[in-house]
Amino acid sequence: MVLLATIIPFIAGFPQPIHISKESRDLYDWVENIPDGSTILLTFDYYPSTIAEVEPMSRAAIKQCWRKNLKLITLSTVPLGGPNIAERVLNDMATGWAVEEFGEEKKYGIDFINLGYKPDYKAVILGMGDSFRRIYPTDFAGVSLDSFPIMRDIDRYEDVEFLFIISDNGIVDEWITIANRQFGIPIGSGVTAVMAPKFYSYLQSRQMVGLLGGMKGASEYENLVGAEGMATLFMGPQSTVHLIIILFILVGNAAYFIGGRKP
Amino acid sequence: MSNFIRKQLPMLFAFFAGMVILVAFFSGKKIITDFRSDMQVWVSIIGGFTLLLGVASISSVNLQKVITRGKDWPYKLVLLVCLAVSGGFGIFQGTESGTVYDWLFQNMVTPMMSSMFAMLAFFIASAAYRAFRARTLEATILLIVAIIVMLGRIPLGQLLFSELPVITEWIMNYPNLAVQRGIIIGAALGAASMSIRIILGIERTYMGK
């Protein structure tokens, strides 16, 4: 039943209105207010398993940033494929979407850069507060950071305007505890739906400016950016599967009560 | 001497490392923060070398099973071949876009990991049917709230009742947050207490007694 509830709306289509939550709008508005041409950090802190849920957030974020001509310094704290995911998404956007939108490609080293992965995320996040180059002397391909125009005058958190985290694990806690509290960089993040409830506390304490929660958050962000994509498309299957799960809960309880409350 | 190397020396390292981070947190002196940065770079380098340890372990265990034709040895052979191929191409050809490593990652690892994650939907359905029973008053309240939140998190919920997303946001921002904060504060204090014990050498169970 779960399989059918996923496949049928996906094939047949199930468009629905998207209600924009405050936390998604706050994140979008914050990025919109960043001065054009500034440099921001964008992380690809997610494993391939959650690509369907969080990659739409990455793509929508890149679209919003490049429309404002923001320079993107990307990195990953995920050892399995994080930098490869970043490379694929950035190249795809730079040579595909950017050409359709602006008539020309976005250039590596000028508009964006991929720093890659370094082991031990706590040491990396803390070390970057002192100097990016001490932790990442080269980019993902092994080329010295000093040879890229995007990295000119950029070496610490104070030199970038914003940290946009896209993650599927608890690394967000470390970014906030270290990068935000100790070095003061504003943070916004997109996380999986199961992790989102934990991070509402950071929103209330203003340690995070906005939050995208799961595929719903991704679809809201896509709508705000004006580029409906996979997340909006997948809201149909998500709706039907949620209804199926609720049905299972109700049927399970009905069986429980009819069966005389036996486990 | 052997006891000193096995027991006291690791505790000294733990104390020294913990104190460096603590002192550097409270100090703005460049010499201290630079020392901390250097230490973090060393941690990052050592972390990279520990990956070799994992490769050595997995290779030796599975190679032994292949040689002795142990249980399921063909699967162990597949593992070793995949390790050799992906590792070999990764080291000698690189891992950037267009390499064999990248092709294996994009076309094999990614779909497999996504499939594993997708299985969660079926496990949740099974757990929902089996475990979410209204056995007590608290469980019933939990059940009702869970259904409200599940409906509120999909666009369909707004069609059923226009204020459902607002109610869901209220539940996420207030009751949910209160409980999360309680657990997080307790866990943070527990972690801090454990950290103090490790730094001071009171807790030694992590390195065997």
Next chain:
Amino acid sequence: MNAFIRALLPVIFAPGLALAGNGSDPWFRMDRLNTLIFLLVFAVMVLVYIRLAKMGRPLFLRKLAGLDAMDEAVGRATEMGKPVLFIPGIQEVSEIQTIAGLSILGKVAAFTAEYETPLLVTVQYPVVMAAAQEIVKDSYTNAGKKDLYSDSMVQYVAGSQFALAAAVNGIMTRIKPAANIFMGAFYAESLLLAETGNLTGAIQIAGTANPEQLPFFIAACDYTLMGEELYAASAYLSGEPKILGSLKGQDLMKIVITVLMIISIILLLTSWKGIFILKLLETA
């Protein structure tokens, strides 16, 4: 009291003064003074209670059903002739939850050594594997059962969470351990592991400080340790006065924080010097 508050005001309201002394390169960051005070108070509380515990003062600990059930779980595995499966989380050894999990592993290994029950530990990081091997070996040696120990008891199965979940699910369905113990940091694979274990009929005890995974463990496991109960486990199982004392110190700090929170709420609601409290508790 007023004089005390006035003396603190420059520190609280003028962080810029923190940079005085040697330009922007001070020996001590005054904007973090409140953090240092809290840290010292916490450390003193912990050390005082450790001292009291070492002096023989009895310290009450409430029962933790999950930890009391460890013995039962290992006993059940012994009766059934099946192994115990232990996973100390899926994070690196630098994660405090992993250290807590490894501490519990030592105790579980002591039980399995005593009952001569097979033990299988699966990990996601090589350093965790090395630490776990050391811990299990020590436990078996201390129990006089060194000959029962082998390095293959601790296996590095995979380097990613879902590969580990797939490997462990395979182990659970093939070997069918009688007891599954999950202690440490878990993420999305928690339901995969717990539900599969549930389907195989194993008794399951889980503990994690990640609140978002607790519902899955509670739904699928027989016993669950929540948040700080995971960190209390090593003290609870060992009964060592030094570690028990630190638990009491931690509890006292929790009371202090609760009282501060109540005072803050009252002050903020009544708008009487409410900002002072926010500044005092703000960390830089």
